[in-house]
Amino acid sequence: xxxxxxxxxxxxxxxxxxxxxxxxxxxxxxxxxxxxxxxxxxxxxxxxxxxxxxxxxxxxxxxxxxxxxxxxxxxxxxxxxxxxxxxxxxxxxxxxxxxxxxxxxxxxxxx
Numbered sequence: 447x448x449x450x451x452x453x454x455x456x457x458x459x460x461x462x463x464x465x466x467x468x469x470x471x472x473x474x475x476x477x478x479x480x481x482x483x484x485x486x487x488x489x490x491x492x493x494x495x496x497x498x499x500x501x502x503x504x505x506x507x508x509x510x511x512x513x514x515x516x517x518x519x520x521x522x523x524x525x526x527x528x529x530x531x532x533x534x535x536x537x538x539x540x541x542x543x544x545x546x547x548x549x550x551x552x553x554x555x556x557x
Contacts (some may be wrong), residue, residue, distance in 0.1 A: 486530070490548060493526045497533065497546050498526050510540045 497515075499524040504512045517537045518524040528531070534547040 449460055454490070470545070486550070489527070489529065490550060493533075494546075494548050496524060501544065503545070505543075511537070511542070511544055513537060 460517075489525075500518045501511060503522060504518070512518050514537070515524070515533050530551055532549040532551055534545075534549060536545040538544065540556070
């Protein structure tokens, strides 16, 4: 019947198990963070590409560059997360390509 008797675990064994559990949770948390950061980077790259494509499409179809980002939203279907990104759109003339800067907002607030 000694086979069913409960063995006493040392404190060392308990600390090892606890340390291993904390390590697994920490590695899992870091992995989720890295995936999240990569996702935001892909969104930013996609937004930059969409802006360039829409600006070029507008110029080729209408013969002029768009006046604002709102014009691109209304007429060319541009959609992006305004809480996450700020688009600085500077027009210098109707026949000069506008200067577009995409800025990531750290706190997620809307200006």
